[in-house]
Amino acid sequence: MAIHKVLIVDDSKTEIWFLTDLLQRNGFAVRSAENASEAFARLAEERPDLILVDVVMPGQNGFQLTRSISRSPDFTGIPIILCTSKRLETDRVWGMRQGASDYITKPVNSIELFAKIKALG
Numbered sequence: 001m002a003i004h005k006v007l008i009v010d011d012s013k014t015e016i017w018f019l020t021d022l023l024q025r026n027g028f029a030v031r032s033a034e035n036a037s038e039a040f041a042r043l044a045e046e047r048p049d050l051i052l053v054d055v056v057m058p059g060q061n062g063f064q065l066t067r068s069i070s071r072s073p074d075f076t077g078i079p080i081i082l083c084t085s086k087r088l089e090t091d092r093v094w095g096m097r098q099g100a101s102d103y104i105t106k107p108v109n110s111i112e113l114f115a116k117i118k119a120l121g
Contacts, residue, residue, distance in 0.1 A: 003049040003079075003121040008032045009039045009065065010054035010083070015106070019052060019083070022110055036060035036068070043075060050117065053100075055084035055091070063098045070099025079120045083108060 006028050008019050016032045023030045031048065033039040035057060042048075051069065055062035062082055069075050079101035084091070092103040102116045 003028070003117055005029045005031070005046065005048045005050070007039065007042055007048040007051045009034075009036070009051065009057075009062070011035060011057040012054070015054065015083075019108065022108075022113070026114065036065045039065060039069075043069070047075070048078060050120065051078055051080045052083045053080055055082055055086050055095070063095060066095065066100050067098040081113075081116055081120075 006023055008016055008030060009032070010016050010019070011034050013034075016034070020030045020032060031042050031046065033042050036059060053062040053066055060068070062084065066080050066082065069078065069080060080099060081102045081104055082095040082100045083104050083106065085106045087105050095103050101120055104113055104116060
C-alpha cells in the first residue's frame with residue numbers, strides 16, 4: 001500500500017506546522033489534530049494511510065491513543081508512527097506494545113522519517 005494521506009496528531013502547533021510543511025513538500029496529503037478527540041473526528045471523516053502521533057499530550061496521551069486506534073476494528077491496518085521527544089528504549093518498547101508500527105524521536109530528522117514511511121508503504 002502506498003502511503004499518501006497522513007494524519008498528524010500533536011498538541012504543538014509548531015510541530016504540526018513543521019511536519020505538515022515537510023510532508024506536503026514531498027507530495028503527501030496531510031490532515032492534523034491537536035488531541036485524541038480531534039484525531040477520532042478526523043479518522044471518521046477520512047481514513048489516512050499513516051498516522052504520526054505525539055506521545056506527550058494533555059488528556060489522552062499518545063500511547064493511549066495508539067492503543068485505542070490500533071485495537072479498533074474500524075482502523076485495522078493503519079500504521080502508526082510515534083513521534084516524540086521521549087528517547088528511552090522503554091518508551092519505544094511500550095509504544096510498540098500499544099500498537100505502534102514504528103517510533104521516531106524529535107527533533108524529527110526528515111531522512112529518517114521518510115525511510116520509515118517508505119518501509120511501511
